[in-house]
Amino acid sequence: MSIKIYVPRDSAAVALGANHLAKALQYAIASEGHDAIIVRNGSRGMHWLETLIEVETPEGRIAYGPVKAKDVEPLIEAGLLEGKSGHPLYLGPTEDIPFLKNQTRLTFARCGVIDPLSLTDYEAHGGLKGLRSALAMHAADIVKEVTDSGLRGRGGAGFPTGVKWNTVLHAKASQKYIVCNADEGDSATFADRMIMEGDPFVLIEGMAIAGLATGATKGYIFTRSEYPLAIEVFNKAITIAREAGILGSSVLGSHHAFDMELRVGAGAYVCGEETSLLNALEGKRGVVRSKPPLPALEGLFGKPTVVNNVISLASVPIILDEGAEYYRDFGMGRSRGTIPIQIAGNARHTGLYETAFGLTLGEIVEGIGGGTATGRPIKAAQVGGPLGAFFPPSMFDTPFDYEAFAARGGLIGHAGITVFDDSADMLKMARFAFEFCAVESCGKCTPCRIGSTRGVEVMDKIAAGIEPKKSLDLVTDLCNTMKFGSLCALGGFTPYPVMSAITHFPDDFVGSTKLEAAE
Amino acid sequence: MNIHNPLGGVELRALEIVRELKTLEGPLLPILHALHHEFGHIPQSVLPLIAKELNLSRAEVYGVLTFYHDFREDPAGRHVLKLCRAEACQSIGGEAFCNSVREALGIDWHETTPDGRVTLEPVFCLGLCSCAPAAMLDGELIGRADLAAVKAALAEAGR
Ligand SMILES: Cc1cc2nc3c(=O)[nH]c(=O)nc-3n(C[C@H](O)[C@H](O)[C@H](O)COP(=O)(O)O)c2cc1C
Numbered sequence: 001m002s003i004k005i006y007v008p009r010d011s012a013a014v015a016l017g018a019n020h021l022a023k024a025l026q027y028a029i030a031s032e033g034h035d036a037i038i039v040r041n042g043s044r045g046m047h048w049l050e051t052l053i054e055v056e057t058p059e060g061r062i063a064y065g066p067v068k069a070k071d072v073e074p075l076i077e078a079g080l081l082e083g084k085s086g087h088p089l090y091l092g093p094t095e096d097i098p099f100l101k102n103q104t105r106l107t108f109a110r111c112g113v114i115d116p117l118s119l120t121d122y123e124a125h126g127g128l129k130g131l132r133s134a135l136a137m138h139a140a141d142i143v144k145e146v147t148d149s150g151l152r153g154r155g156g157a158g159f160p161t162g163v164k165w166n167t168v169l170h171a172k173a174s175q176k177y178i179v180c181n182a183d184e185g186d187s188a189t190f191a192d193r194m195i196m197e198g199d200p201f202v203l204i205e206g207m208a209i210a211g212l213a214t215g216a217t218k219g220y221i222f223t224r225s226e227y228p229l230a231i232e233v234f235n236k237a238i239t240i241a242r243e244a245g246i247l248g249s250s251v252l253g254s255h256h257a258f259d260m261e262l263r264v265g266a267g268a269y270v271c272g273e274e275t276s277l278l279n280a281l282e283g284k285r286g287v288v289r290s291k292p293p294l295p296a297l298e299g300l301f302g303k304p305t306v307v308n309n310v311i312s313l314a315s316v317p318i319i320l321d322e323g324a325e326y327y328r329d330f331g332m333g334r335s336r337g338t339i340p341i342q343i344a345g346n347a348r349h350t351g352l353y354e355t356a357f358g359l360t361l362g363e364i365v366e367g368i369g370g371g372t373a374t375g376r377p378i379k380a381a382q383v384g385g386p387l388g389a390f391f392p393p394s395m396f397d398t399p400f401d402y403e404a405f406a407a408r409g410g411l412i413g414h415a416g417i418t419v420f421d422d423s424a425d426m427l428k429m430a431r432f433a434f435e436f437c438a439v440e441s442c443g444k445c446t447p448c449r450i451g452s453t454r455g456v457e458v459m460d461k462i463a464a465g466i467e468p469k470k471s472l473d474l475v476t477d478l479c480n481t482m483k484f485g486s487l488c489a490l491g492g493f494t495p496y497p498v499m500s501a502i503t504h505f506p507d508d509f510v511g512s513t514k515l516e517a518a519e
Numbered sequence: 520m521n522i523h524n525p526l527g528g529v530e531l532r533a534l535e536i537v538r539e540l541k542t543l544e545g546p547l548l549p550i551l552h553a554l555h556h557e558f559g560h561i562p563q564s565v566l567p568l569i570a571k572e573l574n575l576s577r578a579e580v581y582g583v584l585t586f587y588h589d590f591r592e593d594p595a596g597r598h599v600l601k602l603c604r605a606e607a608c609q610s611i612g613g614e615a616f617c618n619s620v621r622e623a624l625g626i627d628w629h630e631t632t633p634d635g636r637v638t639l640e641p642v643f644c645l646g647l648c649s650c651a652p653a654a655m656l657d658g659e660l661i662g663r664a665d666l667a668a669v670k671a672a673l674a675e676a677g678r
């Protein structure tokens with residue numbers, strides 16, 4: 001049998017040269033007559049080691065990384081095809097790399113392991129078991145299983161998934177929809193993208209189960225135009241699933257119908273907000289709708305609609321397969337199960353780390369993330385994307401848990417963490433938070449639309465040393481107005497990054513004394 | 520444009536695209552994407568035709584077109600270079616990287632080089648936050664980007 005060499009086709013790997021590498025490897029294999037084939041897998045999530053390639057050996061998969069195209073010849077000479085250890089890029093058995101070994105991979109169990117578009121691989125690694133269990137259950141029992149698992153929405157708000165499904169199940173309508181929110185616009189997040197590229201069938205399976213549970217027969221997945229590879233892979237996966245009878249008028253031969261379509265956004269962060277997303281799907285401006293009505297009752301085209309994040313839906317198959325209790329046994333407090341933490345920015349070990357809730361922020365950024373990439377001291381970690389708070393190291397004892405973060409004036413959001421070293425200027429970051437809100441505001445609320453622009457101006461004043469004290473009071477007022485006068489979390493949560501920066505890093509907000517003197 | 524005038528090549532092609540996609544549920548975004556892909560921008564002259572086919576007002580179509588950052592009303596340069604301006608990229612030299620590219624190209628955000636070769640656009644996150652700073656040239660991804668990498672990609676992309 002041919003030797004299998006895995007070269008990821010994940011966007012992060014491709015951005016670091018994986019396609020050039022695959023080509024060079026293919027050329028070497030062909031010209032030297034080796035009996036080897038290249039499999040394009042998803043990423044294992046150790047992005048600082050990308051492109052990380054693996055060779056299948058009788059002793060398991062052996063990893064090398066970070067590999068560039070120019071390393072191919074020397075690697076083959078050093079025994080790459082036999083998984084030998086002679087080359088400096090040798091990392092040993094993949095599963096023994098501590099970053100991977102210490103994870104609890106439930107949702108990402110197959111990501112990086114299998115060929116993402118091989119249904120045979122998918123089933124050989126436990127795929128479709130959840131859907132098969134669900135097909136043997138009553139809708140209400142599927143919903144109960146998800147409710148009992150304690151799964152909360154991974155898109156940011158942490159709303160119990162089973163409760164949402166129950167509302168849709170009991171709504172009476174001729175048509176219901178499952179909408180998967182794959183708009184992943186937060187900086188520092190890429191978990192949704194990795195699933196779409198690395199294990200798309202798990203998301204298709206999760207959406208089909210959601211359909212069975214609620215009586216919805218049509219699904220939409222809405223993703224961003226900034227994700228061209230995810231779009232390509234996922235569209236192929238839908239076609240394959242349809243041809244295999246997983247999607248269509250008879251899901252796996254049952255009397256249930258479920259099909260889906262992928263739709264692409266057009267560069268608007270606010271479209272990640274569920275009602276704005278529904279408007280975009282309907283072909284309207286992506287403005288946020290007021291609630292009520294809840295999307296669960298009047299969602300897409302006015303019909304009952306489940307809107308769930310990619311990771312929420314991709315976590316459903318394992319819950320249906322292993323049972324609610326299995327999933328619920330991981331985690332702490334009211335945060336049950338696992339969470340794919342994304343370590344980004346200026347960290348030494350960047351990537352995706354799936355683990356049960358409960359690690360402290362310090363364990364994550366200092367331990368797992370290994371501190372900064374630059375080797376300088378950590379100044380702050382922003383958790384939860386552009387609407388999340390900046391945490392100073394003195395607060396790194398905060399456990400990764402929805403309630404614990406809320407109690408510290410922060411949020412987990414989609415679980416992305418950006419690490420900053422001591423060269424970061426927190427005034428600039430606070431200004432950016434306002435600027436981002438101004439650029440991306442849907443325009444419906446005055447505090448969000450106008451307040452954010454005012455915020456930028458005031459930050460510039462502080463930077464220039466113009467009445468810093470008075471200006472800071474103004475920002476605080478402004479943040480209060482935005483917090484309480486905004487319809488959605490874009491305007492409502494922009495105060496989190498701004499106020500956390502001001503509160504925890506006051507030294508960055510004294511303004512330039514030189515300029516003040518010149519004033 | 521007066522819809523009763525004979526349609527030009529662009530409009531005829533646009534009509535084909537609109538008619539092919541208008542049976543979708545919520546067809547406007549897929550239609551705008553397809554037109555954008557075909558023409559590189561959304562020509563003014565196709566708006567009345569979209570409106571008519573979808574039974575919308577021109578103002579509604581225009582409102583949607585202008586809401587989304589991706590859709591441009593005028594053609595871009597031959598290459599579109601997007602640089603990520605979001606937080607994770609900023610944490611590891613993103614701003615300096617963006618400035619170096621702007622300086623090297625001699626243009627600011629949303630501008631096109633005088634020779635019509637490159638249009639520069641900011642983007643807020645490419646999902647490459649674990650290999651930041653990030654850039655995208657005509658859909659090709661660049662991780663741990665620097666000026667040299669951008670120059671190499673531009674050279675490869677040709678004129
Ligand atoms: C400005 C804004 C952007 C959002 N972006 C996303 C996003 O990209 N992905 C996502 O799943 N949820 C996003 N949300 C949250 C959604 O509104 C919604 O809560 C979520 O999709 C529900 O799914 P879940 O319960 O599975 O988390 C965003 C919310 C706001 C206010």
Ligand code: SF4
Binds near residue numbers: 270288442446488491
């Ligand atoms: S807070 Fe901002 S983005 Fe949200 S609805 Fe209001 S204007 Fe739109």
Ligand code: FES
Binds near residue numbers: 269272
């Ligand atoms: S963020 Fe790209 S369209 Fe919503």
Ligand code: FES
Binds near residue numbers: 643648651652653
């Ligand atoms: S923040 Fe730049 S790629 Fe995500």
